[in-house]
Amino acid sequence: SQKIEQNSEALNIQEGKTATLTCNYTNYSPAYLQWYRQDPGRGPVFLLLIRENEKEKRKERLKVTFDTTLKQSLFHITASQPADSATYLCALDVEPDSWGKFQFGAGTQVVVTP
Amino acid sequence: SQTIHQWPATLVQPVGSPLSLECTVEGTSNPNLYWYRQAAGRGLQLLFYSVGIGQISSEVPQNLSASRPQDRQFILSSKKLLLSDSGFYLCAWSELVLNEQFFGPGTRLTVL
Numbered sequence: 417s418q419k420i421e422q423n424s425e426a427l428n429i430q431e432g433k434t435a436t437l438t439c440n441y442t443n444y445s446p447a448y449l450q451w452y453r454q455d456p457g458r459g460p461v462f463l464l465l466i467r468e469n470e471k472e473k474r475k476e477r478l479k480v481t482f483d484t485t486l487k488q489s490l491f492h493i494t495a496s497q498p499a500d501s502a503t504y505l506c507a508l509d510v511e512p513d514s515w516g517k518f519q520f521g522a523g524t525q526v527v528v529t530p
Numbered sequence: 531s532q533t534i535h536q537w538p539a540t541l542v543q544p545v546g547s548p549l550s551l552e553c554t555v556e557g558t559s560n561p562n563l564y565w566y567r568q569a570a571g572r573g574l575q576l577l578f579y580s581v582g583i584g585q586i587s588s589e590v591p592q593n594l595s596a597s598r599p600q601d602r603q604f605i606l607s608s609k610k611l612l613l614s615d616s617g618f619y620l621c622a623w624s625e626l627v628l629n630e631q632f633f634g635p636g637t638r639l640t641v642l
Contacts, residue, residue: 420573450630450631457618457636457638458635458636459620459622459633459634459635459636460574460620460631460633461633462630462631462632465629465630505573505574507631510576517576517579517587517589518564518576518631519576520566520573520574520576521573522571522572522573523573
């Protein structure tokens with residue numbers, strides 16, 4: 417299975433700045449990679465999905481990149497707002513032909529201060 | 531629109547007692563269904579997933595079991611809870627293999 421690494425330290429950022437989170441994996445290149453947001457005491461909420469043949473994906477103020485050579489995905493929140501404060505998880509397929517089985521990183525907490 | 535329900539929201543159980551958590555999905559047919567556990571400050575651990583009625587795959591050895599008696603119903607059970615079973619249990623569904631997962635509100639289980 418994959419080993420997924422996300423920054424364990426919280427990312428403190430000032431409102432209006434860009435937050436950049438990393439998701440590194442160690443083994444085989446996944447067919448796709450997803451990012452979720454999780455608020456305390458709640459279930460994760462899907463944000464973006466990027467496939468292995470895509471370099472970049474955008475949705476409003478969010479941008480995801482996928483570098484299969486570096487085995488890394490970057491997640492950017494531009495013009496960050498206090499409402500963006502949450503934990504962000506990346507998820508990828510566990511192994512080739514894993515048929516919908518996902519593995520999640522431990523997540524990175526983002527704190528946006530006014 | 532699709533919705534996912536989990537109950538109960540919180541549960542406190544003594545060690546050795548049985549467990550039954552229920553998850554139901556509305557507004558879709560033949561979804562993939564998942565049970566995850568999240569320990570405090572940790573990532574999501576996939577426990578079980580199901581691609582159809584009666585088809586359950588277990589991901590980790592444990593004293594938990596899962597069943598799917600109906601297309602949109604997924605149940606997590608245990609005959610005897612352990613202290614290590616405490617955590618936040620999340621049910622999720624997806625429509626296709628590669629699609630995003632939609633999570634329920636979760637059940638906070640404390641085993642004393």
